[in-house]
Amino acid sequence: LPEVFHIISEDTRQIAESPVERVLREGVVVGLANHTALLAKDGVERPIADSAAPIRDASGKVAGVVLVFHDMTVERAVERKLRQSEQRFRRLFESGVLGIIVADLVGNIRDANDAFLSLFGYTNDDLRAGHVRWSEMTPPKWQARDAEAVKELGATGVLRSYEKEYFHKDGTVVPIVLGAAMIEGSDECICYVLDLTERKRAESAVLALNMELELRVEQRTEQLRQLNRELESFSYSVAHDLRAPLRGIAGFAEVLADDYADKFDAEGLDCVAEIRSNASRMAQLIDALLSLSRVNRTDLHPVNVDLGVLAREVADELERLNPRPALELVVGDDLEVVIDPLLARTVVENLVGNAWKFTRDVAAPRIEVGSTREDGAIVVFVRDNGVGFDMKYVEKLFSPFQRLHTSTEFPGTGIGLANIQRIIKRHGGKVWAESADGMGATFFLQLPGTTEKT
Template sequence: MSKLPDGPADLWRVYDEHYDEIFDVVLQAAANHPEFGPVVHSAKAEAVQEERRTRRDELREVFQGDRTRHEARLHQEGITYAAAGVTLQGWYDLAAAFTEPLVPLIVRTYQHDASRLSAALIALHEHLGWVLSTLGEGYLEGMEGLRKGERMFRGLLESAPDAIVITDRAGRIRIVNAQTERLFGYTRDELIGEFVELLIPERFRTGHVVHRGAYTDEPRARAMGSGLELHGRRKDGSEFPLEISLSPLRTDEDGLLVSSAIRDISERKTAERAKNEAARRIEELADALKRRATELEVVNRELESFSYSVSHDLRTPLRALDGFSQILLAKYADRPLDEKGRDYLQRIRRASQRMGRLIDDLLTLSRLSRVEMKRRPLDLGKLATTIANELAEESPERQVVFTIAPKLRAVVDPQLIEVALRNLIGNAWKFTSKRPEAHIEVGVCEVDGEQAYFVRDDGAGFDMAYAGQLFGAFQRLHSSSEFDGTGVGLATVQRVIVRHGGRVWAQAAPDRGATFYFTLPGPVPADDPPPPERS
């Protein structure tokens, strides 16, 4: 009985003899194949030669009957190529490229021995079946893993708390989750394939295209628009604040994709506004308390001055009233008044008038702390001009040059600020009364970065060593015989300015005039205000 031919051995004999020729044909077919081409072209020459040697050794072992080790490798290759997107058709194409040169060589080698030819072709068929079957099992396992991975990815995508939008390099939307539909009001079908700028307010779209291009040039995981206020646009046209985190996704099939995690921060912004409003309110209350504390400090000093006034300033005219009344009773009880007696009565009248003025000034000072403030824009220059004209009309014999800056705008209580200006300008008028030609200036300047208004004169002035006594009630640096007054005017000025949240101070020198400065914190109105209301 004749020995049967060894098909695998005969197949290997032909394959081994023409290995390089067959390998080059398969390599060229792979290089021209759309699925294998990118891998072949990216491989280095050394790697290709190593593959040539390795495959030859592997095939020798396979044809000699040792398939166990190579079966595991083929199975893993099937899994790997499934993940890489290579199809089974691709492997069929390579198998065809493998058999195309090999079959003619087998036929030519064994054309005179039908049994060996048949055995070699059967071995080739069985070998290709084993290779494709093993690859196919791995491929199917890999595809199942991909499907599980995709299901897991979809599950994670849909369960994400944020809206997820995945776009391609051109900015077209490829994938969205359910949160995106809820947040923007579009269905998934309405979004897929549209440019992502659909979800952005129209005024930002042109700029976003530029920024999107810059990101795809240098993709990295980062927050979008750090430090900027970002807004989204819903299907109904409404807008809302949001924050976005960007992450690049590199894929073999689609190239670069960009994943955007979008979060609606409307509630956070509302909370921030409430927090800021609360902080602003607390700051306002703190400022109000600070002003109130300053006012109380001023009031306490005025109370101390008032105590002194009761014991001294008010008692002085009372003593005059009492003394001259006793003289009149003693000397003129039984005879008519003569010139001397009438002089006593005039002194009594002047003392009562002085007491009346003191009481009036005290009442004015008291009312300033209680009256409700109603602020509005006011031109202090126009008010100062009105006061100056009134003073000039009352004393036409005086030679006083007024210089008043235009548009001295401020937001103030008109009635209170008029009281302060009348006292300041009235003092300047009074203390320049001994000058044959006096100068009074009303203006504004900057002091230590703060806007300060001022009233300046070239009158009697005072020694700055006593400046600390200026703003106390009934504090006078000049005698009443020199300049008339009750000593309440500057205390009134301070009360008004402090109630406006400002401060008042003075600079002077004896016989060289004085300048009184005051600040009025708050916005400066841009437009000309209406004329002040007169009470």
């Protein structure tokens, strides 16, 4: 029998007594000790849980033994996994990383780790005395949310984590995040509780800092607005006040040219002509400065405006003043935008006027006013085949009084594109340009509230 039934203790690895021998010796039913294993002929070890009973003859003597073996391999594996799970939970429970409680759904806390008790100022004596109940720790404003949580937990067995608060033993409020899962086959659940005090304190600090920064930005913005208003007012006043003396200079220069021409030699007449020319140039710059100031001071009244209609009107006026019979003007459809109508005319006059001016020396001048689409919004463009410009100067293009060509090449003040940019920006839009030197230029503008018609 020992060779067939080679049974050892799983714990000590010692040979265990054969149950057959014991039954034959004592004549009683016996079971194997816990954690025994059977070594098979092929060397495989199998955990077993078996029993042996005597077989008696007619006289009552033991004539044989019935031996029943039960392979416990699956059960042992389950037991190992259960022990591992219990060990992991116990390590987490005792780690102090987060608060863990075992509770029922009516408010009682059956067990709690030290992290939970410490977080809320309780002791194990308080817990054993029944003085720690989650229902009593919950502030009234969270009771409705807790009722929903209990309902969810009872229905699904799992509670998704949510933020709430618990009362500390001293009455202060502790912000937490809580989640839970039911213990299978029980009316209890396991809950984890994470302290959010530091996070809430950090959030409050960040919020306070943001509010302070927003206040500072608003104060600084208002200071800049005031400075801009003062600067615009000053510019307007200076430009306006310069007109009177400038008119005097121009008037006296005209008197000298008309009434005293015979008193001057050729060089003197040239000086008088230079005075008149510069006075005229100064008058143009003052007018441009006033125009720039008015753009920022004018109240906006945006409506739907067809820029195509304005473009044709402006071209007709330019043709009367400066006939260009060879020039081809192409005006497309769908050019309606939302813009102040008075400022819209300023935009179109400057864009079409520039195209008219810079195509002066082109054999077959062409100006196109059209539109394209960008993310469903209408983008209006004015394109010409004139002298163009080098794109490395594009940032300079929209600055006041900045010119890429001399006034002897092409007259102007350098204020028109600056006016356009300010007008479009005041409407919340954007304006940009594309060109190549000697290949013409295209100016684009896009305004909010201007979308493709369906």
